[in-house]
Amino acid sequence: MFSLTVRDHVMVAHSFNGEVFGPAQRLHGATFIVDATFHRAELDADNIVVDIGLATTQLHDVLDELNYRNLDEVPEFAGINTSTEYLAKIVADRLADRVHAGSLGEGARGLTEISLMLRESHVAWATYRRAL
Amino acid sequence: MFSLTVRDHVMVAHSFNGEVFGPAQRLHGATFIVDATFHRAELDADNIVVDIGLATTQLHDVLDELNYRNLDEVPEFAGINTSTEYLAKIVADRLADRVHAGSLGEGARGLTEISLMLRESHVAWATYRRAL
Amino acid sequence: MFSLTVRDHVMVAHSFNGEVFGPAQRLHGATFIVDATFHRAELDADNIVVDIGLATTQLHDVLDELNYRNLDEVPEFAGINTSTEYLAKIVADRLADRVHAGSLGEGARGLTEISLMLRESHVAWATYRRAL
Amino acid sequence: MFSLTVRDHVMVAHSFNGEVFGPAQRLHGATFIVDATFHRAELDADNIVVDIGLATTQLHDVLDELNYRNLDEVPEFAGINTSTEYLAKIVADRLADRVHAGSLGEGARGLTEISLMLRESHVAWATYRRAL
Amino acid sequence: MFSLTVRDHVMVAHSFNGEVFGPAQRLHGATFIVDATFHRAELDADNIVVDIGLATTQLHDVLDELNYRNLDEVPEFAGINTSTEYLAKIVADRLADRVHAGSLGEGARGLTEISLMLRESHVAWATYRRAL
Amino acid sequence: MFSLTVRDHVMVAHSFNGEVFGPAQRLHGATFIVDATFHRAELDADNIVVDIGLATTQLHDVLDELNYRNLDEVPEFAGINTSTEYLAKIVADRLADRVHAGSLGEGARGLTEISLMLRESHVAWATYRRAL
Numbered sequence: 001m002f003s004l005t006v007r008d009h010v011m012v013a014h015s016f017n018g019e020v021f022g023p024a025q026r027l028h029g030a031t032f033i034v035d036a037t038f039h040r041a042e043l044d045a046d047n048i049v050v051d052i053g054l055a056t057t058q059l060h061d062v063l064d065e066l067n068y069r070n071l072d073e074v075p076e077f078a079g080i081n082t083s084t085e086y087l088a089k090i091v092a093d094r095l096a097d098r099v100h101a102g103s104l105g106e107g108a109r110g111l112t113e114i115s116l117m118l119r120e121s122h123v124a125w126a127t128y129r130r131a132l
Numbered sequence: 133m134f135s136l137t138v139r140d141h142v143m144v145a146h147s148f149n150g151e152v153f154g155p156a157q158r159l160h161g162a163t164f165i166v167d168a169t170f171h172r173a174e175l176d177a178d179n180i181v182v183d184i185g186l187a188t189t190q191l192h193d194v195l196d197e198l199n200y201r202n203l204d205e206v207p208e209f210a211g212i213n214t215s216t217e218y219l220a221k222i223v224a225d226r227l228a229d230r231v232h233a234g235s236l237g238e239g240a241r242g243l244t245e246i247s248l249m250l251r252e253s254h255v256a257w258a259t260y261r262r263a264l
Numbered sequence: 265m266f267s268l269t270v271r272d273h274v275m276v277a278h279s280f281n282g283e284v285f286g287p288a289q290r291l292h293g294a295t296f297i298v299d300a301t302f303h304r305a306e307l308d309a310d311n312i313v314v315d316i317g318l319a320t321t322q323l324h325d326v327l328d329e330l331n332y333r334n335l336d337e338v339p340e341f342a343g344i345n346t347s348t349e350y351l352a353k354i355v356a357d358r359l360a361d362r363v364h365a366g367s368l369g370e371g372a373r374g375l376t377e378i379s380l381m382l383r384e385s386h387v388a389w390a391t392y393r394r395a396l
Numbered sequence: 397m398f399s400l401t402v403r404d405h406v407m408v409a410h411s412f413n414g415e416v417f418g419p420a421q422r423l424h425g426a427t428f429i430v431d432a433t434f435h436r437a438e439l440d441a442d443n444i445v446v447d448i449g450l451a452t453t454q455l456h457d458v459l460d461e462l463n464y465r466n467l468d469e470v471p472e473f474a475g476i477n478t479s480t481e482y483l484a485k486i487v488a489d490r491l492a493d494r495v496h497a498g499s500l501g502e503g504a505r506g507l508t509e510i511s512l513m514l515r516e517s518h519v520a521w522a523t524y525r526r527a528l
Numbered sequence: 529m530f531s532l533t534v535r536d537h538v539m540v541a542h543s544f545n546g547e548v549f550g551p552a553q554r555l556h557g558a559t560f561i562v563d564a565t566f567h568r569a570e571l572d573a574d575n576i577v578v579d580i581g582l583a584t585t586q587l588h589d590v591l592d593e594l595n596y597r598n599l600d601e602v603p604e605f606a607g608i609n610t611s612t613e614y615l616a617k618i619v620a621d622r623l624a625d626r627v628h629a630g631s632l633g634e635g636a637r638g639l640t641e642i643s644l645m646l647r648e649s650h651v652a653w654a655t656y657r658r659a660l
Numbered sequence: 661m662f663s664l665t666v667r668d669h670v671m672v673a674h675s676f677n678g679e680v681f682g683p684a685q686r687l688h689g690a691t692f693i694v695d696a697t698f699h700r701a702e703l704d705a706d707n708i709v710v711d712i713g714l715a716t717t718q719l720h721d722v723l724d725e726l727n728y729r730n731l732d733e734v735p736e737f738a739g740i741n742t743s744t745e746y747l748a749k750i751v752a753d754r755l756a757d758r759v760h761a762g763s764l765g766e767g768a769r770g771l772t773e774i775s776l777m778l779r780e781s782h783v784a785w786a787t788y789r790r791a792l
């Protein structure tokens with residue numbers, strides 16, 4: 001089993017609803033260090049998991065849709081707690097759509113899974129893993 | 133599949149029995165950087181894996197039972213090599229007990245697994261993963 | 265010359281004024297990983313730079329005044345670009361006040377400088393260093 | 397499930413064939429930070445996954461065969477793209493051979509899997525995982 | 529005293545002359561993680577050390593001149609040991625030229641020093657610091 | 661101004677005297693990640709700060725004198741709080757002696773300073789810097 005990971009980051013503002021979030025119910029923000037991992041059983045004809053250049057630019061494009069924004073004001077997230085865990089899923093799903101659309105190259109059609117890790121600090125991070 | 137990780141650390145003294153341990157048979161010590169990861173299939177009603185505040189304090193409490201101690205003198209570890217691998221299991225099992233006791237919140241009952249990584253240096257670490 | 269560093273973090277929302285900031289003129293946020301370093305020429309009577317427990321709790325208290333806030337709405341920062349560099353100075357100055365007030369212990373009166381590093385991502389950070 | 401990881405590094409030159417590699421088609425080089433992870437269901441009689449000393453020296457010996465070399469001139473890799481992914485497999489397979497040959501000790505016969513991660517930079521890494 | 533750091537990386541091949549280099553006399557390669565730090569006494573009118581966008585793109589451009597190359601074949605480095613230390617100076621000097629040429633913005637004229645750190649592995653790095 | 665850093669680690673047990681140390685008055689232990697930095701104004705004839713091979717082995721030898729020991733039982737440290745700060749000085753001084761004795765090579769006689777950083781955890785570290 002092979003995987004390849006590329007890292008980028010995104011900086012957003014947001015607030016949470018629910019007592020469990022304590023002071024994080026106030027509008028605040030986060031830098032998320034984002035690790036996108038692509039999995040497959042065998043390497044492609046070029047001996048790689050996926051084109052690292054395309055993986056990097058596609059991840060960057062997905063993050064650009066969120067970057068430097070107040071997620072509380074993004075219509076798609078209205079009424080949703082944009083937790084680290086949830087955002088990991090959002091980024092993974094959008095990357096999966098791009099894999100299926102061919103944006104990561106023809107070779108990427110051999111990918112079987114994506115994992116998405118978001119680090120919110122040096123002491124906390126979340127991951128979402130899904131099939132392709 | 134989702135996971136959330138929180139990090140803390142613990143500083144202990146101990147010694148090992150067995151030729152395989154070489155100079156580590158002498159009384160020495162270690163800082164273990166501890167990453168506790170909680171896994172579940174779907175997010176809870178608050179859109180999270182587990183209350184990160186409770187996860188942090190419960191991990192801290194479990195580590196506090198070991199912190200600043202000579203493990204050779206802890207009755208529970210008498211005659212046991214408290215290797216990094218073994219201590220990963222100890223911490224994971226104690227966290228699991230706390231999940232089952234409700235100390236990580238009602239939402240934590242949806243957790244399916246715990247992984248526990250202990251880093252003993254920048255070049256060596258161990259992990260234990262178990263079901264809940 | 266000796267120094268001791270303790271690390272913590274803080275999560276804030278803010279926006280910037282000025283074309284140089286590009287998309288960061290929008291309301292967004294950041295996690296800052298904060299490294300506070302205390303300097304002195306010789307160790308104190310306990311053979312330390314400063315009480316690490318007090319250094320940790322005092323840094324935490326200073327960050328708590330900023331944590332989980334929208335800095336655009338904090339009166340003190342009205343009309344000010346709360347850049348990473350500027351926030352490093354704010355935190356350093358507030359820690360310096362606490363050193364002078366004795367909150368880091370009597371031994372801390374021998375400190376000569378504070379450096380404050382704020383990491384805004386894995387690829388960018390800023391530092392402010394000042395005398396005590 | 398337990399695992400133990402040891403870290404080392406290797407510095408090589410190489411070039412790639414294929415348009416997908418862009419400027420990396422030119423002769424260039426890389427430092428790979430190498431994390432070798434050994435997995436097993438239960439700990440051995442010494443309460444460990446594998447002798448960390450042997451794991452470290454065997455990994456070092458495997459990397460020494462590649463270290464400070466131009467992989468383009470190594471006969472075994474003639475006509476092969478020595479991508480990070482591919483090199484992860486090479487190192488994992490050679491470690492697996494050593495496990496089977498008894499070089500990691502008798503206890504290592506209980507190992508069930510090896511994962512090999514190669515970090516080529518702070519923003520990209522690859523992993524290969526295989527059964528023993 | 530303020531500073532701002534941006535990080536990038538570069539992958540090169542090279543060899544060394546001199547017995548002190550041992551096996552590194554053979555053609556091999558390295559990933560250098562590059563931290564460029566800009567220093568100044570006071571912040572500029574925008575409350576920053578330097579435009580982080582310009583700092584990032586200018587560092588990237590300087591590294592691009594070296595990236596994916598065999599330094600043994602770059603005429604400028606003929607007969608020179610392109611050690612980590614030496615390359616830190618090369619990158620710092622080229623960045624300094626760009627500061628003086630105005631490529632990092634008018635505000636950058638207030639910079640007083642540049643430090644350049646190149647990490648060649650997780651266990652070795654070099655720094656060069658110079659006035660502007 | 662140039663510098664070169666090499667990293668290693670050491671695992672010790674010890675206890676502290678003094679109320680300021682709280683629970684660390686009990687016998688416990690630590691892994692110290694050790695960064696030894698060598699400084700000089702100009703590079704030597706080989707274009708380096710110091711022979712990285714010698715720097716690595718000499719640091720390792722210095723740490724070996726402390727490694728896997730209970731510092732409370734080392735006669736030299738009797739009645740002394742072996743704090744992280746103090747141990748940074750011990751290691752720096754012993755390396756300085758080796759520089760003066762020629763153990764880091766003739767070129768090392770051009771070194772002007774040594775800095776020694778000991779990381780005791782992911783959230784605390786200390787540095788000692790001295791002239792040569």
